[in-house]
Amino acid sequence: MIRILTITGLLFSIQLTAKDDPKYPISAVPAELKENANVVVREDHVKFKILEKNRATHYVHYVVTILNEKGKDYASHDVWYDKLTRIVNLSGAVYDAQGNVVKKLKDKEVYDHASYDGFTLFSDDRIKSIDLSQSIYPYTVEFEYVLEYKFLYYIPSSWWGGENISYQHASYELSYPPAIAPRFKLFNIEAAPRKLLGSGFETLTWTFENIKPIKLESFGPPRSEIIPHIIAAPSQFEFEGYAGKMDSWQEFGQWIISLNKGRDVLPDETKAKVKSITSVLKTTEEKVKALYEYMQNKTRYVGIQLGIGGYQPFEASVVDKNGYGDCKALSNYMVALCKEAGITANYVLINAGAGTSFNIDFPSTQFNHAITAVPNGKDTLWLECTSQTNPFDYQGKFTGDRKALMITNAGASVVKTIRYKPEDNLQSRTAYIYIDATGNAKALIKTTHTGIQYENGGLNSALSNTENQRKWIERNTEVPNFNINSFSMTEKKDKIPSAIVNLDLTLSRYASVSGKRLFVSPNLMNKNSYVPPKTEERKTDVVLQSDYLDLDTIKISLPENIYPEFLPEPIKINSRFGEYEASFKFDAGKVTYIRKMKVWKGRFPKETYNELVDFYKNVSKADNTKLVFLNKT
Known part of the structure; x- marks a missing residue:
């Protein structure tokens, strides 16, 4: 209570003096920032205080100067809360370029709304949204608030830096009873x-000043390897009566086991259904595939964000009855179905989507998704349980090729999901083009x-209906001046799935005519146009994703009496990043153009960056x- 009163007093003091004393004038910002x-962040101060294993406070003071319209988004701020998180104080203000107060935030200007994404059925998450944007630049906005947590499961991290943003003053403070000291890890900070x-x-405080904008380089590592930041996590914690430890993945896994305990019981009718489905099948893979498709047909995804329900799955019986659940509930349901069939299946926590980073040596909540894994001899079957259409054992971009945490009877272990070879990620195209004398085709x-x-x-x-298919074709057919005569799409839901797109197009002015000459670009739909900029001072490794x-x-049929004036020699480009081949052949009024390009995922020394530039430059030229x-008539 003393701390909260102190902060309240600070806010009151700010409001009293703001009228008379200019604050945050733009003239006080060093030119290099x-x-x-x-935008220039003038003040970014975070204070996180652990009171007990299940209580903490989180203080934020954030002041940012918006220099131009490109920084407008920084004038808005969202503060999240729920039944376990209370906003104690929330204030804001706007200052002009001289540091004079333009306005102070009023309660009616705070938009309090549910955090609803269209897929969430149950949630107590709410957001207080503030927009202090102005039309005259530069200006400065200030936000200050305190949050009280009735749990201790995660500790907010802090990041300082990025493209087109600098920091004048920043600090990060952790305060805690020594008996329940948290852990922390620094990145790009000395x-x-x-x-x-x-x-x-015990209180630890890091302070920083004058952090310049950080240029993120093309084909560079993830932001987490470049931007200065601190992450922290509790060692001991409690969440709505569930106590746990996070010093190791094994201990964290034990806590997840305690959340899931007793939630894998199925109704008798479903148990009988499982036996009916699997009794005629021989292999583990056949049985799991059948159960997975049963689960897909029976359930749908909805979000569940109610207190501990944001981390604890619904009981399998509830999912079975209602036919819906979130990623945790559906994955747990799949585990229960497999268990009833006598098959071991594991609940897996993973960071899905674009962010694949995973700090193996820092046990903490780094996950936003749950899936199911089934050991199958030397292999593992990976099951995305939130999709009604996902092919069996296919991970793809959402959860593939990254580390995850598999929950086992012993606790947990770090595992690696599927990485597909270049030959598995194949785009194969065959086109027949018929050009008339005017250049149309x-x-x-x-x-x-x-x-x-x-x-x-x-x-x-887009495969689900014809309208979506047509929209996909219109967006992704990289041919100028085309009309769709007809199209069709088919799908094969193999473990490495595929989709076939058939197009019948009319191409207006595909070839250009000049006198007796006809000019044709044989690469119909797969030209590489991007060439990264060269640099003499590359700072980071090269990363191909x-x-x-x-x-x-591509087979091109020419009008009568049209012959090549010359044909290029075959093209070959080899590099450590990939390989490229192109060939051209003329026979009986037809040109056959064959192109092959293979790229390898990997990390390469920064000294090789200009080699990568040359590779893409040569590919672009060839394409x-x-x-x-x-015309020889």
Whole structure:
């Protein structure tokens, strides 16, 4: 209570003096912090105080100067809360370029709303949203608030830096009883904390000044390897009566086991259904596939964010009865179905989506999703349980090729999910193009997208109906001036799935005519146009994010009496990053163009960056090769 009163007094003091004393004038910002910046964070102070294993306070003071319209988003702020998180104080203000108060935040300007995403059925998450944006630049906004937590499961991290943002003053403070000291880890930070002892608490404080904008380089590592930040986690914690430890993954796994205990019991009718489904099948894979498809047909995904329910799954019997659940509940349900069939299945926590980073040596809550894994001899079957259409044992971009935490009877172990080879991520295209004398053409195109490329442009999500298919074609057919005569799509839900797209197109002015010459670009739909900029001072390693293979065979039928004036020699480009081949052949009035490009995922020394630039530059040049034909009549 003393701490809260102190902060309240501070806020009151700010409000009293703001009228008379200018604050945060733009003239007080060093010139180097404004260079290449859209915003300058003047103050960024976080104080997290652990009171007990299940209570904490979180103080935030954030002041940011918006230099131009590109930084406008920083004038808005969201504060999340729920039944276990209380907002004690929330204030805000706007200052002009001289530091004079323009306005102070009023209660009616705070938009209090549910955190509803369209898929969430049960949630007590709410957001207080504030927008203090102004039309005259530069200006400064200030936010200050305190949160009280009735749990201790995670500790907010702090990040300082990024593109077009600089920091003038920042600090991060952890305060705690020594008996329940949290853990922390520093990234791209060398500063040692100031340490204080008093009133039964130990306090660590890191302070920073004058952090310039950080340029993120093309094909660079993830932000977590570049941006200065601190992460922290409790060693001991309690969440709505569930006590646990987080010093090791084994201990964290034991806590997850305690959450899930007794929640894998199925109704008798469903037990009988499981036996009926699996009794005629021989292998583990056949049985799991059948149960997975049963689960997909029976359930649908909804979000559950109610207190401990944000981390604890519904009972399998509830999912069975209602036919819905979130990722935790559906994964737990799949585990229960397998268990009833005598098959061991494991609940898996994973960081799904674009962010694949995972700090193995820092046990903490680093996960946003749950899936199911079934050991199958030397292999593992991976099951995404929130999708009614996902192919069996396919992970793809959402959960593939990353580390995850598998919950086992012994606790937990770190595992690696599927990484597909370039040949698995294949895009294979065959096109027949018929050019008339005016340069217009008809094209019949068949493209097979396999593995990760099954998701190209959201293709896998567009397969459900004709309207979505047409929209996908219009967005992803990289041909100028085309009309769709007809199209069709088919899907194969193998373990490495594929989708076939058939197109019948009319191409307006596909070839350009000049006198007796006809100019054709044989690469119909797969030109690489991006070439990263060269640099003499590369700072970070080169990172390629995916393995893939593209094969294109384009057969071009020419008008009568049209012959090539010349054909390019075959092209070969080899590098440590990938390989490229292209060939051109003329026979009986037809040109056959064959293109192959393979790229390997990997991490390469920063000294190789300009080699990568040359690789893509040469590929782009090859892809834009034009063929010249002559009318010999």
